Amino acid sequence: MKKNIPLIILAILAVLPLTGTSTYMLHIVILVIMWSIIGMSWNLLGGYCGQVSFGHAAYFGVGAYTAGILYTKFDISTWWGIPLCIIVVALFSLVLGFIVLRLRGPFFALATLASGEVMRITAENWVDFTGGTMGILIQKRTWVDKTWYFYIILIIAAVTFILVKKLIHSKLGYYFVAIREDQDAAESLGINTTLYKTIALCISGVLTGIAGAFYTSYMGYIDPHVAFALHDISIITIMIVMVGGVATFWGPFVGALIMVLLAEFIRSMPGLGTAHQTFFGVLLIVIIIFLPNGVVGDFKKLKRLVGLGRASS
Amino acid sequence: MSLLQVKDVSMFFGGLAAISDVSFDIQKGDILGLIGPNGAGKTTMFNVVNGFYAPSKGEVFFKDRKISGLQPHQICKLGIARTFQVVKPLQRMSVLDNVIASAYLRVNNKGEAEDIAREKIKFTGLHDDIDVISKGLPLGKRKKLEIARALATQPEMILLDESFAGLNPAELDESIEIIRKIKANGITIMIIEHHMKVIMAISDRIVVLSYGQKLAEGTPNEIGSNPLVVEAYLGEAESA
Numbered sequence: 001m002k003k004n005i006p007l008i009i010l011a012i013l014a015v016l017p018l019t020g021t022s023t024y025m026l027h028i029v030i031l032v033i034m035w036s037i038i039g040m041s042w043n044l045l046g047g048y049c050g051q052v053s054f055g056h057a058a059y060f061g062v063g064a065y066t067a068g069i070l071y072t073k074f075d076i077s078t079w080w081g082i083p084l085c086i087i088v089v090a091l092f093s094l095v096l097g098f099i100v101l102r103l104r105g106p107f108f109a110l111a112t113l114a115s116g117e118v119m120r121i122t123a124e125n126w127v128d129f130t131g132g133t134m135g136i137l138i139q140k141r142t143w144v145d146k147t148w149y150f151y152i153i154l155i156i157a158a159v160t161f162i163l164v165k166k167l168i169h170s171k172l173g174y175y176f177v178a179i180r181e182d183q184d185a186a187e188s189l190g191i192n193t194t195l196y197k198t199i200a201l202c203i204s205g206v207l208t209g210i211a212g213a214f215y216t217s218y219m220g221y222i223d224p225h226v227a228f229a230l231h232d233i234s235i236i237t238i239m240i241v242m243v244g245g246v247a248t249f250w251g252p253f254v255g256a257l258i259m260v261l262l263a264e265f266i267r268s269m270p271g272l273g274t275a276h277q278t279f280f281g282v283l284l285i286v287i288i289i290f291l292p293n294g295v296v297g298d299f300k301k302l303k304r305l306v307g308l309g310r311a312s313s
Numbered sequence: 314m315s316l317l318q319v320k321d322v323s324m325f326f327g328g329l330a331a332i333s334d335v336s337f338d339i340q341k342g343d344i345l346g347l348i349g350p351n352g353a354g355k356t357t358m359f360n361v362v363n364g365f366y367a368p369s370k371g372e373v374f375f376k377d378r379k380i381s382g383l384q385p386h387q388i389c390k391l392g393i394a395r396t397f398q399v400v401k402p403l404q405r406m407s408v409l410d411n412v413i414a415s416a417y418l419r420v421n422n423k424g425e426a427e428d429i430a431r432e433k434i435k436f437t438g439l440h441d442d443i444d445v446i447s448k449g450l451p452l453g454k455r456k457k458l459e460i461a462r463a464l465a466t467q468p469e470m471i472l473l474d475e476s477f478a479g480l481n482p483a484e485l486d487e488s489i490e491i492i493r494k495i496k497a498n499g500i501t502i503m504i505i506e507h508h509m510k511v512i513m514a515i516s517d518r519i520v521v522l523s524y525g526q527k528l529a530e531g532t533p534n535e536i537g538s539n540p541l542v543v544e545a546y547l548g549e550a551e552s553a
Contacts (some may be wrong), residue, residue, distance in 0.1 A: 169423070170423070171417045171421055171423075171426070174410065174413060174414040174417055174426075175414065175417065177403065177405075177406060177410075177414070178403050178406075178414040178415075181402075181403035181404050181405060181406060182401045182402075182403055182404070184365070184397075184401060185397065185401035185402075185403065186403075186414075187365075187384070187385040187386050188363060188365075188385050188386075188389060188394075188395050188397075189386075189389060189394075189414065189415040189418065189462060189463075189466060190386050190389035190390050190394075190415070190418035190466050191386055191414075191418075192384070192386045192387075193386070
């Protein structure tokens with residue numbers, strides 16, 4: 001039964017558009033799935049391999065801009081951005097990894113944070129190539145209806161899901177966790193830590209980049225503040241995994257669901273909409289204090305806390 | 314045939330010579346004890362052999378191949394495994410997963426890695442704790458886990474850094490037994506140890522370091538009667 005849960009979820013999602021779901025609902029589900037992909041990919045690097053990245057917007061943005069620039073400069077459909085960004089983001093990850101993976105712990109986190117910002121500023125100023133702060137507007141949208149977008153992102157998510165699941169149960173998965181737990185010990189056990197950290201970074205970057213390329217096709221507009229956003233991408237990615245559960249398999253899904261719904265809910269509240277970052281900050285503090293392993297990792301504890309709440313009221 | 318050769322190795326940290334001009338050989342199948350007062354440079358020597366440090370001067374050869382300057386993971390792949398004085402278990406992994414992670418060095422498939430891991434865990438007497446998360450293990454068992462993990466890389470030579478420190482007498486006997494079994498399997502051992510009784514009992518040869526220099530080398534009997542060694546140890550005792 002438990003083994004079939006992914007299939008059941010996939011089946012339910014697959015028939016969702018046929019049930020006459022509203023366009024808005026479908027949009028929310030698409031966002032949840034897209035963020036799950038980014039969460040899963042961050043979790044691979046940050047959760048399993050222990051390299052906490054504060055700059056996943058860099059990969060998201062490079063993916064998004066790969067698709068956008070294909071359209072503006074070469075007049076090719078943005079959808080080609082998805083296969084192309086695998087190569088582009090992999091190369092980008094290699095170059096970036098060569099620099100940032102020399103650093104450990106907080107220094108790595110800071111370097112990744114900086115890398116995201118460097119990419120944003122580059123995109124803002126390289127006007128000829130990226131369109132600068134004007135951004136890229138895709139005038140010919142592929143479809144007006146969201147159904148096909150939904151199926152495409154669902155397929156990407158399913159492939160990502162299988163890939164990540166296979167990875168974490170393989171030799172690579174063991175090596176990633178060994179590196180997270182003790183890099184010196186891992187090295188002395190014959191693990192080429194530099195190589196395997198680079199692999200983790202590349203896979204994680206490419207998967208995030210694919211989500212970015214999809215975003216361009218789906219939203220039809222990107223600019224440096226959207227695609228390389230520190231708060232709205234890099235930090236939200238970490239929050240999704242933290243809320244859902246670091247280094248848990250289902251964490252990114254649960255986290256994406258909670259965060260997307262919460263963001264929509266707060267934005268719809270009159271007068272408070274612009275303060276959603278504040279809410280996220282408070283939520284993060286609460287999560288760190290009460291559920292350090294996230295909703296999935298501390299599920300039993302969460303049930304107990306909720307149970308206690310009921311008993312006392 | 315000498316398996317490992319340390320040739321005129323010096324290691325400087327800034328102006329401090331942690332090791333100066335130390336040379337020795339280890340014969341295949343032997344147990345070499347590395348002893349000396351605190352701060353003599355024993356662990357530094359391990360770090361040089363294991364590749365954490367590239368020596369400032371001198372060279373290390375393993376099976377006539379120069380290994381000084383290689384990365385630790387390369388040296389491990391060539392067949393030298395080590396344990397740490399300050400144990401470094403992969404904390405949030407179970408004992409089995411710890412050992413599987415290192416067994417993956419020689420095999421690529423999970424089944425084979427697990428077979429090797431289970432065998433090494435049994436070898437070191439940890440089979441009752443196989444599913445315990447290693448964070449929760451007491452020190453004695455963590456030290457055994459270090460040995461199991463090193464063995465799972467299927468080394469030709471193993472460096473044991475104070476695998477006996479902090480053990481109770483019963484655990485001590487078990488560990489000596491484990492070391493004898495490792496030797497019986499044909500694995501060459503270099504061991505750092507403060508327990509004189511243990512080191513005298515199990516070593517084939519002993520190298521004594523003091524203030525980074527080689528003070529003496531010989532069989533346990535020769536070392537036991539060497540006045541320089543006695544002085545180095547008693548001197549340490551007086552100042553303490």
